Amino acid sequence: MLPEHHEHTLATPAICAGVGLHTGERVRLSVRPAPAGSGVVFMRSDITDRDNIIAATAESVTQTRLGTVITNKAGVSVSTIEHLMAALSALGVDNVLIEMDGPEVPIMDGSALPFVQLLDRAGFRRQPMPQSVIEILKPVHVIEGDKRASLLPCDRFEMRFEIEFDSAVIGHQVVDLVVTEDSFRDELMSARTFGFLEGVEALRAAGLARGGSMDNAIVIDGDKVLNAEGLRYTDEFVRHKALDAIGDLYVLGMPILGRFEGIKAGHGLNNALVRALLSRPDAYQVVTLAPALSKAG
Template sequence: MATRFSKYETAFRQKTLKQSIACSGVGLHSGKYVTMKLCPAPINHGIVFHRTDINDCNQLISARYDNVVDTKLCTVIANEDNICVGTIEHLMAAFAGCEINNALVEVDCTELAIMDGSSEPFVCMIDSAGIVEQDAPRQVIEIRKPITVDMDDKRVTLSPANCYAIDFEIDFASKAIGRTVWGIEMVNSTFRDEIAQARTFGLLEEVEYLQANGLARGGSLDNAIVVDGDKVLNHDGLRFKDEFVRHKVLDCVGDLYLAVAPLIGRVNAVKAGHQINNAALRALFADPSAYAIVDYAHSRVIE
């Protein structure tokens, strides 16, 4: 038991940023210049987005699974006044990987800056701002029984486990991507070392179609991996040989951090994307017998 305690003891308390930190960049879908700031927040605040460009209605949007209103190209959340913010999954993944429970995110656009297409710039921002523990226990969601959601050939299953682990399978016709199965247990620095650097990706024909229809206006080889047939067009190649599936895991981590607390359980995902990730959370919370919210220190991780 002592070994397990020393492995997880830093996760017992809620955490926030030590100080605010700002950045700017282009929005992937709008192509607009975006300014955003990550700010500390009090105990039990959660992750909340503040649309600083809005003046005549509610500017605040809580990062929750039941506030998700669109998952077609990215994850979009909105409040009761239909004020929305999108492309939040990479930042949410960084918050999850850095164990940030409470933060206020100021942003002056309908979407966050895409940065380099991964979570690494956000992790660097969080590290530069500093992380502080707060005087309140961190809660987690223990999955108590399996929940499975199917959509066509996609599937997500949430199962009981004594850790947070993700097994993911992708399958693309392009030989540059292909079929890959990859899994990881989310402990210690695994997110930082194995997931955070993985960039978003797309097929050239899809990117060209989206841009022809006024979408993906901010997309470029500087913030995404682009695949043309069986070739990766980025001159610097891939950061990992299996970077594609790792980025899908990154998206999954970000989407699932929209739960009311971090998950303790195993995620098995097949060809999953934003829509089914959100559907899995909705299915979980629709069944009160499928989960329990407990203090991390009393969770099955420490058993």
């Protein structure tokens, strides 16, 4: 789908079901068309005694341990939104209502691929409102020990991500690319989340990873990948971190004209960077792309 510098929603509803990675609960999810200007909004259909609408905004992110959680003022939350958000961002979907009958977005296969396929089946509808983008004017950095996340001025959306793990399976990996719909489909969307076997019991004791399995994550034991099918890319790990970052940045609510650089960053640092950007009005501007002057593509 070409952006055309107009906002887009879905042509028809898209429905799927699956288990949550951390809760282990089965959830039915429906991505529905929404009016221009409404953004990405989640609705918990299983909650009827208080406000069950949660807008996917920077301010609504309340927790970032092993996933991104958004919560409204009534305390209603939705977790692990990042893979679906990455698919919406990369495919240029501005406005949708995402209905869920549980607390966590289904993990599916651990990547954004099933969500891209879901959105493709639904189709896309152009809306009359011109699309706005957030243009980075000055560098913004967030640093936490040896971890770092930055947004830098650039005339397109670029991403560089770097990770380093002691495991020989991962080691030092870097991905650096221009993020477009095509590059997302080719280079990132099928990269899966990953974890270490020795950490699984600790996560489960903390009430996390209850739905995790080798069907929806790469599991590493020392210097071995336990999944029978192996890796989808030799550097699948860093590609997944880039996928996560695209989803985490989309709580800005619009495409980015800028370059993201992450070193060992995760959901927490990604959200801290978004908040740092929004606290610096001199570092960005929101630009509405005039359809009459733009070229498709």
